[in-house]
Amino acid sequence: MKRILITGGAGFIGSHLCERLLSEGNEVISLDNYFTGAKSNIVHLLDNPYFELIRHDVTMPFFIEVDEIYNLACPASPIHYQYNGIKTIKTSVMGAINMLGLAKRIKAKILQASTSEVYGDPKIHPQPETYWGHVNPIGPRSCYDEGKRCAESLFINYHEQNNVRIKIARIFNTYGPRMHPNDGRVVSNFIVQALNGKNITIYGDGSQTRSFQYVDDLINGIIKLMETPDSITGPINVGNPDEFSIKELAEKVIEFTGSKSKITFEPLPTDDPTQRKPDISKAKELLKWEPKIKLEEGLVKTIEYFKKTLSL
Numbered sequence: 001m002k003r004i005l006i007t008g009g010a011g012f013i014g015s016h017l018c019e020r021l022l023s024e025g026n027e028v029i030s031l032d033n034y035f036t037g038a039k040s041n042i043v044h045l046l047d048n049p050y051f052e053l054i055r056h057d058v059t060m061p062f063f064i065e066v067d068e069i070y071n072l073a074c075p076a077s078p079i080h081y082q083y084n085g086i087k088t089i090k091t092s093v094m095g096a097i098n099m100l101g102l103a104k105r106i107k108a109k110i111l112q113a114s115t116s117e118v119y120g121d122p123k124i125h126p127q128p129e130t131y132w133g134h135v136n137p138i139g140p141r142s143c144y145d146e147g148k149r150c151a152e153s154l155f156i157n158y159h160e161q162n163n164v165r166i167k168i169a170r171i172f173n174t175y176g177p178r179m180h181p182n183d184g185r186v187v188s189n190f191i192v193q194a195l196n197g198k199n200i201t202i203y204g205d206g207s208q209t210r211s212f213q214y215v216d217d218l219i220n221g222i223i224k225l226m227e228t229p230d231s232i233t234g235p236i237n238v239g240n241p242d243e244f245s246i247k248e249l250a251e252k253v254i255e256f257t258g259s260k261s262k263i264t265f266e267p268l269p270t271d272d273p274t275q276r277k278p279d280i281s282k283a284k285e286l287l288k289w290e291p292k293i294k295l296e297e298g299l300v301k302t303i304e305y306f307k308k309t310l311s312l
């Protein structure tokens with residue numbers, strides 16, 4: 001049995017990770033300040049004596065004895081990370097420093113939830129890990145993008161200077177049950193709008209693309225990454241290479257919900273990436289991993305979840 005700390009454990013991805021690692025017989029501690037996460041995401045785990053909740057902000061130092069740390073604490077939806085950009089940068093950067101300092105002190109292995117946003121609005125398509133990215137350092141997304149880029153640099157430096165055992169996962173757009181209904185991300189927005197019979201809000205003309213990964217595939221990928229030999233640090237892309245335009249996504253959501261909602265077009269946010277698709281050759285080779293769940297299958301599961309949550 002390992003003792004595992006998950007920062008951001010009450011969030012969308014964190015709650016699935018807590019659930020999985022507990023089911024595999026580990027002791028799990030969730031650390032969260034509940035900025036975008038919720039106790040309701042993990043309430044079903046509270047009866048498990050091997051699960052603990054800690055209310056804490058990763059920007060403040062924290063001490064605990066664990067074997068592994070998954071550092072997920074950070075708002076991930078553009079509306080949430082732009083709400084207080086300074087706090088987002090502090091969460092990524094000071095959170096990484098605090099968790100890496102802890103990992104160094106207790107000799108724990110640590111995984112960073114990095115992001116495809118380190119590639120910015122990419123000029124290379126699909127994006128391999130060797131691509132340095134195309135990020136606007138002063139734009140509205142920079143608090144998130146540059147915070148995550150700095151965190152990657154901190155991870156590499158702690159590894160090289162202090163031999164901390166690190167793993168960097170560059171996570172691409174992930175969706176599934178327990179996304180917050182008002183989270184603002186495209187999959188949850190479209191499903192909630194469709195189920196409520198409201199207009200589906202496409203930003204721009206809907207030709208921009210994303211590659212959507214179902215949360216169970218992501219959890220498999222990051223656990224496999226954590227279990228790799230110490231020589232494998234990443235960064236490694238963890239995403240589904242099936243690429244869709246946002247308009248195609250809207251049409252699928254309308255079809256699978258059977259909704260009568262109409263599509264409306266709204267202004268495209270500044271610096272919204274025009275295309276995104278992971279090159280997952282490295283993950284296939286080093287993790288023996290690739291996503292299994294097609295968008296259609298994942299959407300059906302996510303729609304079922306939102307129907308229950310919204311009591312429809």
Ligand code: NAD
Nearest residue numbers: 008010011012013033034035036037057058073074171174
């Ligand atoms: P989320 O917003 O649901 O979860 C983030 C969690 O971190 C929440 O529970 C929140 O309360 C907590 N948190 C935020 N700031 C904190 C702080 N200062 N101290 C302690 N806890 C704090 O988002 P998610 O989609 O579950 O994302 C989890 C991680 O994965 C994030 O680091 C995100 O950047 C990364 N990621 C997610 C995606 C995606 O598509 N979902 C893609 C790339 C990377």
Ligand code: UDP
Nearest residue numbers: 078184185186187189201202203208246272
């Ligand atoms: N988007 C949209 N309508 C919405 C929410 C998002 O058209 O209601 C678009 C958004 O402009 C972007 C894409 O969907 O092009 C993905 O947005 P999301 O916020 O989910 O993630 P990110 O931009 O970080 O990939």
